[in-house]
Amino acid sequence: MSGMPRPGWHVATVAATRRETPNATRIELDVDGWPGNEAGQHLDVRLTAPDGYTATRSYSIASSGEGSRVVLAVDKLPDGEVSPYLVDELRAGDRLEVHGPLGAFFIWRPAAVTDDARPVQLIAGGSGVVPLFAMAHAHAAAADPTPFRLLYSVRTPDDVYFASEWAALAAASAPLRLDLVYTRRTPDGWSAPPGRITRDALEAAAVPAAERPRVFVCGSTGFVERVADWLVELGHEPRDIRTERYGGT
Amino acid sequence: MTSHLDGNALAGPLADFFSFDITTATGRCKACGTVAELARAMVYVSGAGTVVRCATCDHVLAVLVDTGERAWIDLAGVSAIEVRR
Amino acid sequence: MSFITRGFTGRGRERDDRLPPGQTLVGDFPVLSAGPTPDIDTADWAFTIRTESGTEHSWNWDEFMALPIEDVTTDIHCVTHWSKLGTGWRGVSLDTLFADVDTELEYTMAHSYGGYTTNVPLDDLLDGKAWVAFEYDGEPLDPEHGGPARLLVPHLYFWKSAKWVRGLEMMADDEPGFWEQNGYHLRGDPWKEERYW
Ligand SMILES: Cc1cc2nc3c(=O)[nH]c(=O)nc-3n(C[C@H](O)[C@H](O)[C@H](O)COP(=O)(O)OP(=O)(O)OC[C@H]3O[C@@H](n4cnc5c(N)ncnc54)[C@H](O)[C@@H]3O)c2cc1C
Numbered sequence: 264m265s266g267m268p269r270p271g272w273h274v275a276t277v278a279a280t281r282r283e284t285p286n287a288t289r290i291e292l293d294v295d296g297w298p299g300n301e302a303g304q305h306l307d308v309r310l311t312a313p314d315g316y317t318a319t320r321s322y323s324i325a326s327s328g329e330g331s332r333v334v335l336a337v338d339k340l341p342d343g344e345v346s347p348y349l350v351d352e353l354r355a356g357d358r359l360e361v362h363g364p365l366g367a368f369f370i371w372r373p374a375a376v377t378d379d380a381r382p383v384q385l386i387a388g389g390s391g392v393v394p395l396f397a398m399a400h401a402h403a404a405a406a407d408p409t410p411f412r413l414l415y416s417v418r419t420p421d422d423v424y425f426a427s428e429w430a431a432l433a434a435a436s437a438p439l440r441l442d443l444v445y446t447r448r449t450p451d452g453w454s455a456p457p458g459r460i461t462r463d464a465l466e467a468a469a470v471p472a473a474e475r476p477r478v479f480v481c482g483s484t485g486f487v488e489r490v491a492d493w494l495v496e497l498g499h500e501p502r503d504i505r506t507e508r509y510g511g512t
Numbered sequence: 513m514t515s516h517l518d519g520n521a522l523a524g525p526l527a528d529f530f531s532f533d534i535t536t537a538t539g540r541c542k543a544c545g546t547v548a549e550l551a552r553a554m555v556y557v558s559g560a561g562t563v564v565r566c567a568t569c570d571h572v573l574a575v576l577v578d579t580g581e582r583a584w585i586d587l588a589g590v591s592a593i594e595v596r597r
Numbered sequence: 598m599s600f601i602t603r604g605f606t607g608r609g610r611e612r613d614d615r616l617p618p619g620q621t622l623v624g625d626f627p628v629l630s631a632g633p634t635p636d637i638d639t640a641d642w643a644f645t646i647r648t649e650s651g652t653e654h655s656w657n658w659d660e661f662m663a664l665p666i667e668d669v670t671t672d673i674h675c676v677t678h679w680s681k682l683g684t685g686w687r688g689v690s691l692d693t694l695f696a697d698v699d700t701e702l703e704y705t706m707a708h709s710y711g712g713y714t715t716n717v718p719l720d721d722l723l724d725g726k727a728w729v730a731f732e733y734d735g736e737p738l739d740p741e742h743g744g745p746a747r748l749l750v751p752h753l754y755f756w757k758s759a760k761w762v763r764g765l766e767m768m769a770d771d772e773p774g775f776w777e778q779n780g781y782h783l784r785g786d787p788w789k790e791e792r793y794w
């Protein structure tokens with residue numbers, strides 16, 4: 264694929280961290296030599312202990328475009344090895360080894376570049392919203408006319424990532440519609456009780472298969488699996504569906 | 513419980529082996545003949561190595577073992593890989 | 598690379614003199630998975646030893662459970678650098694399973710449900726060194742850890758202890774199994790650190 268920035272190993276310095284949700288941290292990195300990245304790409308973070316032991320994990324990039332600033336958002340798995348470190352321990356000034364930008368498949372580029380005017384359906388579970396936020400942000404920044412719709416499943420209203428940014432994106436000239444599903448607790452006066460996303464809810468909130476939307480699904484492996492199966496049952500073309508499984512069940 | 517990832521996750525581990533992003537290349541499964549982007553394969557990651565399986569038939573397409581100093585890559589389950597320039 | 602990440606130590610790892618070189622102790626039981634976990638009903642399960650003459654020695658679950666059962670307490674060592682000391686298993690000794698097997702060949706290939714293979718010399722399976730285990734820590738072996746039954750060859754790295762084992766095939770030569778074809782050592786003795794080719 265032409266024009267893709269070449270991946271490499273870089274040393275990143277943490278510019279800032281902040282609580283994204285009660286269970287997640289947003290991490291802003293200044294990455295020396297970063298070639299910029301497409302919306303939807305990820306990077307691999309490698310942590311090294313004093314005895315030489317290393318652990319490597321992948322994280323989606325919430326930002327896109329040129330420049331050396333890279334934004335991540337990480338959810339804490341209580342018994343995890345890497346995420347508790349990134350969420351609770353990492354602070355401004357720390358340095359991390361990162362490998363990226365990675366992945367040329369789960370990316371979105373403006374219609375002006377791809378010549379593809381079909382609508383886009385984004386579907387996220389939990390932290391799986393990170394690369395989809397990058398896409399929605401790039402879409403707004405490009406004032407792209409492609410209709411975007413995001414279906415976002417979260418545990419509670421406090422667990423919404425990028426909570427302060429969505430309103431601005433929805434108000435931008437690039438068309439974006441946001442639908443939320445709450446699995447544990449809803450805001451007061453919400454029309455539906457809390458619960459996992461269902462096939463019917465998916466059908467009701469997603470761009471119909473007849474419009475041949477391009478669909479990006481991201482979240483835990485179990486979430487992605489369920490949603491992708493339903494999309495095919497609902498008549499979406501498997502080749503129009505792109506998935507990013509994060510692991511877990 | 514560990515579970516599989518998408519072929520997308522191979523972009524980092526395979527970046528050292530190819531001069532382009534191999535995850536968008538298409539490959540043909542030797543067992544069932546399915547032709548699909550590597551990004552659509554199923555990836556099982558463990559400390560021992562990374563096993564890539566066909567999303568249609570589960571057959572092993574590729575195995576990657578990387579010790580940091582040495583690495584092995586086995587693409588024996590793929591009959592050919594198509595790269596578009 | 599001399600890079601160190603401030604404040605990162607990794608999941609609890611402890612050195613211990615009883616451990617082979619390069620190993621650390623873990624409390625939990627990490628799972629190495631190379632594929633989906635097969636779902637095998639004991640009603641459909643069988644274990645088969647196949648020799649050079651084509652003779653098959655086969656046991657279904659009930660026949661297998663009627664064989665002499667041994668309690669085994671042993672240390673296990675995974676090539677991914679973790680070890681566990683004093684793990685408790687129940688299973689049938691390979692000596693019992695090979696009692697009536699007539700073979701001149703010196704090598705075996707273990708085959709598993711799901712397609713996994715690993716090669717083990719016959720010498721490493723006999724004389725009280727290996728079992729087909731169906732209980733771990735007093736409970737039926739959970740599918741994630743290889744249930745209904747797995748090979749247990751604790752003096753070799755744990756990838757040799759094939760999960761979901763369904764049989765052994767006698768071989769004239771020591772041919773590589775799944776991981777052995779991809780860089781891992783043909784024998785895998787943890788005390789000699791036989792990790793890779
Ligand atoms: C391409 C890609 C992009 C990713 N992007 C992000 C991101 O932007 N933000 C983010 O927070 N995470 C992301 N992840 C997940 C991330 O890579 C790690 O898997 C996660 O942070 C857990 O690592 P850990 O070391 O804390 O847990 P581990 O020590 O690896 O695992 C601890 C336990 O949690 C289970 N587990 C592992 N992953 C998950 C999961 N995703 N959900 C539920 N249980 C799990 C494990 O099976 C294990 O039982 C991404 C994964 C991939 C493949």
Ligand SMILES: [Zn+2]
Nearest residue numbers: 541544566569
């Ligand atoms: Zn196949």
